[in-house]
Amino acid sequence: MRVFNFSAGPAALPEPVLRQAAAEMLDWHGSGMGVMEMSHRGPEFIAIHAEAVALLRELLDVPAHYRILFMQGGAIAANAIIPLNLMGPAGRADYVVTGSWSQKSYKEAQKYGSAALAASAERDGAFRHIPPVQEWRLDPGAAYVHVCTNETIDGVEFAEPPLLPGAVPLVADVSSHILSRPLDVTRFGVLYGGAQKNIGPAGLTIVIIREDLLGRAHPLTPSAFDFKTVADNDSMYNTPPTYAIYIAGLVFRWLKEQGGLAGIERANVAKANLLYDAIDGSGFYVNRVDRACRSRMNVPFVLPDKRLDAAFLKGAEERGMVQLKGHRSVGGMRASIYNAMPLAGVEALVAYMREFAKAHG
Ligand SMILES: *Cc1c(COP(=O)(O)O)cnc(C)c1O
Numbered sequence: 001m002r003v004f005n006f007s008a009g010p011a012a013l014p015e016p017v018l019r020q021a022a023a024e025m026l027d028w029h030g031s032g033m034g035v036m037e038m039s040h041r042g043p044e045f046i047a048i049h050a051e052a053v054a055l056l057r058e059l060l061d062v063p064a065h066y067r068i069l070f071m072q073g074g075a076i077a078a079n080a081i082i083p084l085n086l087m088g089p090a091g092r093a094d095y096v097v098t099g100s101w102s103q104k105s106y107k108e109a110q111k112y113g114s115a116a117l118a119a120s121a122e123r124d125g126a127f128r129h130i131p132p133v134q135e136w137r138l139d140p141g142a143a144y145v146h147v148c149t150n151e152t153i154d155g156v157e158f159a160e161p162p163l164l165p166g167a168v169p170l171v172a173d174v175s176s177h178i179l180s181r182p183l184d185v186t187r188f189g190v191l192y193g194g195a196q197k198n199i200g201p202a203g204l205t206i207v208i209i210r211e212d213l214l215g216r217a218h219p220l221t222p223s224a225f226d227f228k229t230v231a232d233n234d235s236m237y238n239t240p241p242t243y244a245i246y247i248a249g250l251v252f253r254w255l256k257e258q259g260g261l262a263g264i265e266r267a268n269v270a271k272a273n274l275l276y277d278a279i280d281g282s283g284f285y286v287n288r289v290d291r292a293c294r295s296r297m298n299v300p301f302v303l304p305d306k307r308l309d310a311a312f313l314k315g316a317e318e319r320g321m322v323q324l325k326g327h328r329s330v331g332g333m334r335a336s337i338y339n340a341m342p343l344a345g346v347e348a349l350v351a352y353m354r355e356f357a358k359a360h361g
Pocket of ligand 1: 009073074075076077101148150151152173174175176194197
């Protein structure tokens, strides 16, 4: 039996995608082999790769002057790869810290140059709001401004991409909400994210980069992580994560069937509203994130007494709902409700939360 899996990542995938992958495991489209066994330079995989890139371009409406790269290393490796590629001769970049992941990005960047803290949303050790752009201390000479547009641990999301006053390019870690809503790619110089939250298997990193930002890498950048080298070789400089790219392509097709990003956004809004309304109306569960920047993907909440946590998790598991434990750094609960989580999963969670609150309130 399949459970409702609220994992923050690696996370649930759409069931039709898994079924198709299972059916094609031994023999992809009459090739007599599975995708994992194919040469990345053979015609079969080249077609799979090209379709995945084309579908992602279509879904996100990525303009022609942006390149789509499929890389490896995840967003944590990108925390180093980004400054290596982009800091350039300026050697300076601005970091906006709105949660645990952007904090990590800021720390790592300090190894590679002068990373400045343009704004921090930390208050008493917690992240619950996004400071307005007018309050960011931006350096007009910075090579880029870095943000994380959905903080997976803290449940803080930019409802709109920030509009920067100058021409400094915006770089964003979009790992945990990419493809959950339409996004104006032209607001960004670079978008990057690991696939394992909302797209596919771990091991694939997606980078969308404006062409003029290619070719600025520090000479010590590993070639496999030099955006220009990767772009010039169509993401085939080294062997790409072929199976992860194939699954991502199936997820992109599934997303098109859901009405594209406008369609999936409607579903995501319905799920998030249902869950936040249940929390706010409960008089029992609490989510302290500013309403204006509550994440639609990752919903942290606490119970009135930590001693109830174990019982809550146990009851959820008995009802087929798993991975609801909050990140160890913040405690409490967290329901990650990515694209692949059906409304029925959130309905089941909300019904259980009501039942539990009644029994323990
Ligand atoms: C999960 C996550 C990461 C870390 O990804 P890795 O694949 O472990 O490198 C970084 N940033 C965000 C926003 C995430 O959600």
